[in-house]
Amino acid sequence: MARLVKCGAAVLAICVALPGALTTDACAADGDTLAQIRARGVIRCGVSEGIQGFSVKDGSGRWSGIDADFCRAVAAAALGDPAKVAYVPLKASARFPALAEGIVDLLARNTTWTLLRESALKVQFAGVLFYDTQAFLVRRPGGVQTTTGLKGAAVCVEKGTSTDVHLREYSADHQLDLKPLVIDSAGEARQAFYAGRCSAYAADLSHLAAVRVEAPGGPQSADILPERIAKEPLSPVVRGDDPSWLTLVRWVLFTLVAAEELGVTRDNLQARLGDPAVKRTFADDDAINRGLGVERGWMVRVVQSVGNYGEMFDRNLGPRTPLQLERGLNRLWTQGGLMYAPPLR
Template sequence: MKKLLAAALFAGAGLAISATGASAQATLAQVKQRGILNCGSNPGLAGFGVPDAQGNWTGLDVDVCRAVAAAIFNDPAKVKFIPLSAKDRFTALQSGEVDLLVRNSTWTMTRDASLGIAFTGVNYYDGQGFMVRKKLGVNSALQLNGASVCTQQGTTTELNLADYFRANNLKYEVVAFATADETIKAYDAGRCDAFTTDASGLYAERLKLAAPDDHIVLPEIISKEPLGPSVRNNDPQWFNLVKWVGYAMLNAEELGVTKANVDQQVKSDNPEIKRLLGTEGKFGEQIGLTTDWVVRIVKLVGNYGESFEKNVGQGSLLKIARGQNALWTKGGLQYAPPVR
C-alpha cells in the first residue's frame, strides 16, 4: 500500500512538474495575447534607460526591449517599461511581473546558477571605475587609501569595491544607499570622497552633478561587468527569441544592413543577408516569429551599431568610444553566431 501511495504521489508530482514546464513555455503566447511586452528597466540611467518628461523611454537597454517588440508585433511601441531598483529587479523577473529584464545587470555565475534566470547575451561590455572631484588631486584609484566611497546596495559594485581595496591593502569607508539616485546625490553633496559604479554609469551619472566638469573618471577598471538582458530560465523558446534578437542586431551591423538601406538589402543576392532578412529559409519560424523578423527589427529600431551610436556613442551626450563593444571584425568583443 505504501509503495502504491508513493508511486501515486510521485506520478502526481511528475504531472505537476510537467504542467509547470508546459505553462512556462507560454511566455511568447502570453505576450501576444496581452498585446504588449512588459520590460524591466532602469528608472533613470542616461544612455541606457530613462524616460523623458512625457514618459518616452530611450536608451541602449530600451532599444533591446523595442527590438523584441518589433520582432513580435512589428511595432516597437508595444512595450510597457517598468522601472525597477537594483534590489527589486530580479524578484520582478522571477515573479513574472516582467517578461524581460534589460537593466544594466551584470552576468555572474551566482545569478546564472541560483536565481532561476538566464542571461541571453551581452549588450554592453563594461567594467567598474571611480569618479572623484578634480580638487581632490587624485589621479589613480590606488591613491584612495582611507577614502569614503559612495556606492549602491545590492549590486556587484559593492562586492567589487571590497575586493579591490582588500587586494591592494587599502583602507576605505563604504557609504551605501538603496538607489542610484540617492547615491549620486550623496556624492554631489560631499558625503563621500569618491563614487563608484560601472564606467558607463559614471559618465551617465556625471551629467546629473551640479558641476559635471569639476569631476574626473579615474583610469582604473577594476572588474568585468558583462551587462545583458535576462529572462526566466524555464522557457527555452522565449530565451532563444530574446537571444537571437540581440544576435540579429549584431549580424545586421556586421553585414551593413541599416535602417536606411534594409528595404534595398532585402533584394540582395548575398546568401548571408538573404538568410538574415528572411528571403531564404524560415529561420524566424524556429523561434516563433515571422520570416521577416530581422527586417522589422532593423527598420524600426536599427542595428546594434546604430543603437550604440545614438544612445551612448559619439552622437550622444555620453560620447563613449566603442572600445570593447566594437564588432569582433574591428577589434571588439561583440560577436554573433550566424543565421544559417
Template sequence: MTEKAELLGVALLVVLLAFTGLAPAAQPTDGKTLISVRARGVLRCGVSEGIEGFSSRNAAGQWTGIDVDFCRALAAAALGDARKVQFVSLRTAARFPALVTGDIDVLSRNTSWTLLREAALKVQFAGVIFYDSQAFIVPANSGLRSATSLKGATVCVQKDTSTMNHLVVYSTALDLRMTPLVMESADDASDAFLSGRCTAYTADASYLDALRLHAPGGAAAFTILPERISKEPLGPAVRGNDDAWLTLVRWVLLTLIAAEELDVTRENLQTRLRDPTVEQALVPDDTVTRAIGVEPGWTLRALQSAGNYGELFDRNVGANSPLGLERGMNGLWTRGGLMYAPPLR
C-alpha cells in the same frame, strides 16, 4: 559585504519566493512567455529608474536609451509593433523578483551577466548588449589621480549590486582600507557623493559618465579614475525554462550585431535585401521561425525598429548622444571590439 554575502542574499530571495509560492521552480514551460505576450498584446520590459543612455525619460516623458530601444526591437519581432511595450521602472533590489515572479517578460536594465544570478535565481541572460566595467569618480579638484590614492577613503556604493563585492575585494587586495558608504539606490549614492559625504563613488563606468554629464559644474568638475576593477557584461535577462523565448530575445540582439557586420542599416535595409547573401544572413528560414513561434520577418522588423547595433549604440550612448562614449570593447570584432554575431544558418 563579500561574494558569500551576496550569495546569501540571493539564497534568501529564493527562499522568500518559495515561501510565497512564487519560486523560480514555478517557471514557464517552453514557449509560454511568447504566448502570454501575444495574448496580452504588450511586452512588459523591466528598465531602470533613470540612467541616461540606457533607460530614462526625456523631456517629453518618453522612454529612451539602448535598453529601451532593444525592448522596442523585441516587441517589433514578437508582436509586429515596436510601440507595444510597457516599460516597468524597477529599483535594483526589485529587478530579479519582478522577472522571476512574472511581473515583467524581459529585464533590460543595465544588469551584469553572472553565474551566481543564473544558477541561484534560474534566470538566463540572452547576451551582452554593452560591455562595461566598474570605475571610481572623484571631484576634479581633489588632486586624486589613481584609485590607489583612495587609501582610507569613504566610497559611496549602491546596495544590492555586485559593485559592493568588487569594491571590498579590490580594497582588501591592495590594503586600501576603504570604507563603503552603502546607499539604497543609485540616486541616493549619487546624492551622497555630490554632497561630499564620500571621497569617491564607484559604479559602472557608463553610469559615472552619465552622472558627470549632469552633475553641478558639468563633466569638467569630475574625474573618472583610470582603474577598472571588474568586468560588467550588461545584457537582457529572461526567466529560465523557456528556451523559445530565450532564443527569440538572444537572436534579436544578435541580428542587430550581424546587420552592422554587413553594413545593413535601418535606411538601406530594403535595398540590401536584394543581395542574396545579405538575405540569407539576416532572414531565418520558416522552420526556425515556426519553432520559435513568431510571425515571419521578425528579424527584419527588429532591424527596422532599432537599426543595427552601431546605430543603436551611437544614438544612445555614442557619438550622436550627449554621453559621446567611444565604441571600445563594444566595437565589432573586426574593429578591435568584442561584438560578434554567430551565423543564423
C-alpha cells in the same frame, strides 16, 4: 493557465503600482512567456529608474537609451510592433525579484552577467549588449588621481549590484580599506556622492559617465579615475524556465549585430534585401519561425525598429551624445572589438 507564485514584499509594491498588474500572469512564471505576452498585447520590460544612454524617460513619457531600444526590438520581433512595450523602472535590488515573480518579461537594465546570478537566481543572460568595466568617480578638485589616493575613504555604491562585491574584493586585494556606503538606489547614490557623503562613487564606467554629465558643477567638476577594476558584461536577462523565450531574445540581439556586420542600416535595409549575403541572412525560414513562435519577417522588423547595433550605440552612447563614449570593446570583431553574431543558419 498561468501558474501563480507568492509575490515578495518588494514585488508586491510593484504589482500595486502597475495598472493591470494584478492579473492572472502578474506573478507568473510558467515557462510560456511569449503566449502571455501575446495575450496581454505588450512586453513588460524592466529598465533602470533613469540612466542616460541606457534607459531614461523624457518629459513626454518616452523612454530612450540602448536598453530601451533593445526592448523595442524584441517587441518588433515578438508582437510585430516596437511600440508595444510597457517600461517598468526598477531599482537594482528589485530587478531580479520582479523578473522571478513575472512582473516583467525581460530585464534590460544595466545588469552584469555572472555565474552566481545564473546558478542561484535561476535566470538566463541572453548575450552581451554592452561590454562595460567598473570604475570610480571623484570630485574635482580633490587631489585624488588614482585609487591609491582613496585609501580608507568612504565610497558610494548602489545596493544589489555586482559593483558592491567587486569593490570589496578590490579593496581587500589592494589593502585600501575602502568603506562602502551602500545606498538603496542609483539616484540616491548620485545625490550622496555630490553631497559629499563619500569620497568616490563606484559603478559601471558608462553609468559614471552619465552621472558626470549631470554633475551640479558640470562635467568638468568630476573625474573618472583611470583604473578599471572589474569586467561588467551587461546583458538582457530572462527567467530560466523558458528556453524558447531566451532563444528569441538572444537572437534579436544577434540580429542587430549581424545587420551591422553586413552594413545593413534602418535606412538602407529595403534596398539591400536583394544582396545575396543579406538575402541569405534575412530570408524567412519557416522552421526557425515556428521554433521561435514568431511571424515571418521578424528579423527585418527588428532592424526597421531600431537600426543595427552600431546605430543603437551611436544614437544613445556615442561621441555625438552627451556621454561621448567610444565603441572600445563594443566594436565589431572585424574592427578590434568583441561583438560578433554566431551563424544564423
